[in-house]
Amino acid sequence: MRGGWWLIALPALVQAQQSVVAPVPPRAVPEAVEAGAPPAAAPADGDWSAYGRSNAALRYSPLQTLDRDNVAALTLAWRYSLKDMPRDLKARWAPHTTPLKVDDTLYLCSGRGSVIALDAATGDQRWRHDSDLQADQFAGPATCRGVSFHESLGANRDGLCRERILAGTADGRVRALDAASGRPCTDFGEQGVVTLPGDFSGPVSPPTLVRGVAVTRAGDRVVGLSAATGRLLWQWPPAEARGQFAAEAVFSADEALGLVYVPLARPAMLVAVDVTSGEAAWRFRGVHDDVWGYGLSAQATLLPWPTPEGEVPALVLPTRQGELFVLDRATGEPLVPVTQQQTPTAYAPDGVLPASQPVSEGLPGPRARLLREEDIGGVSPVDQLWCRIQFRRLAYQGRFTPPGPAPWLQYPGDMGGIDWGGVSFDPERALLVFNYNQVPMVGEIRDGVPYRTPWGEVDRLCLRPPHGGIMAVSTQAPAVRWDRPLGRAGLPLPFGLSLPLPGDTGTPNQGGVLLTASGLAFVAATTDNLIRALDTETGEELWRARLPAGGQATPISYAVDGRQYIALLAGGDYRLETPLGGELLVFSLPE
């Protein structure tokens, strides 16, 4: 389970599927556009109603009970073991799950796709809908980023499913379950299941609910389903343009504008899709002609952006290159100037690469610096010399080194920069906080397709540490507020051993940051299997706890009866080689 698992040619492995969605007239108007703001648009203070808490994806909780003074006393309140990891899925196990919390219940899925509801205060299981998927039905990794909550207006025949959970599956279906009982919603699709058109592969993301429409990925397209009936309302792009599209990231959305923001992995482009018509309102290219695996993987985060004319509804689009693009939410116009940086042109598998790439010049970000021979680390002079010889032999021309017939060095690798954890935004302090990677990769062309593997082993990279960090960027006068290594690896020794060090050396990381109004930043993500609480204003570590498996997921915060909780799924990630598992850990202050 080493470097080879980074190979990224998964979309080709899908099996064909028959669509059983009933044909519907295109451009149908969504049935129930609800009065008042739905939970995914405006969560209650103690809730976490959507993947990024709301469709704005700030990952910011307004709760304040837990603060800088008492966080050191945080302890485990309860834990729930999902017990749903088949042996033959271990090689692709990376659940990445973020739970939801609505009223007094937590909703989450397992990497295999089972849906589970738990009492948010005690962890008692309310209901569980077990997945029947076997390993050979997974075309990609065993990942379930989360489920979605929808409150449906209008009475249902059986009195169920006014509140419902919508959950995707790894074989391209969407399931609707009654939030209170877990029973299938019979008015949704066929007995609570809609089979999506298109061939599904890759990670399962929660549908995004806007104006009563559940927007989700279906193979090479994005579809809008009625959250009430499961009817297929629209598909994007139109049939003639399909095939070359792929989306991996979770979507965000603006309820008022009725736009869903879809980051595409292929091509690396953000598309704002009108949820009523299913047409693209605007598009923004994050990377031109992506041959580096820099497809957009992070959710866009919606925030107000200060301009001379006042605050403008904007979004921040993070990229694996470490750029933070700031765009007008309604028009897609850049609010921080985007310039075109000259890049080396050369051979590419399907033609000539463009001579320039977009750069968000006005905003600092975790951009990769030019590597030099002195930056090479390793374990001892033995492997360091070998890494140096490789460095001199690999093609390397800095950022956007083009793939070529000879092996090349790519930095950052295809896990970022900023990967699927995205960025978080503290509106009180006007701070963007995000973790990022500094992992170089070696690329080579195999059968006309570029492949990338980490340079060295994941935990024995040829580049010296730090291999990952966490950064806070102020949006008021765009500048780095603080930036520090994240994750401890100690000093490397042979045979996989290491000498412990008290401080963070910076490890690769996957998963996002939770911010709270009291100025705390919670992050796991690292390969040291720890969850940390940092001071949002300084980056200082205030608390940490050991996890039973890799914490490659984004933590959430919620409250029940005035008590604040922090929840994280420790599931591990086969690519980072962290311990695999499936346990929801919930922390709070002792009563």
Next chain:
Amino acid sequence: MAWLPPRDPAGFSLWLCAVALLCLGLWLLGGGIWLALLGGARYYVLAGAGMTVSALLVLAGRESGVWLYQGVLFCTLIWALTEVGNNLLALWPRLWMPALLGILLLLLLPALRRQRALRGVR
């Protein structure tokens, strides 16, 4: 000459250290020439040569091998500091293995002297 491993524990440890140093030196010398030809750092050629000679001297039962190696180690320290400054994480892979071998050789110096006395080698 003590090319074959001695039977006593201290002598055997010394032999093992010298062989390890010889392997490291030969790799740094060979790989270092390759690296230098590719336009990379030339430190490895010099260090590799110094380590190889030191190891051969120790295997031949000569105390001068130990002291030559301490000189190589000192130069390695200076080189590492000029290349990466006081960055502990970057100094570590450059220094720990050469330093460990240097310390072991110093600790085994009495064994070397005893061997020399037994064999009458100067």
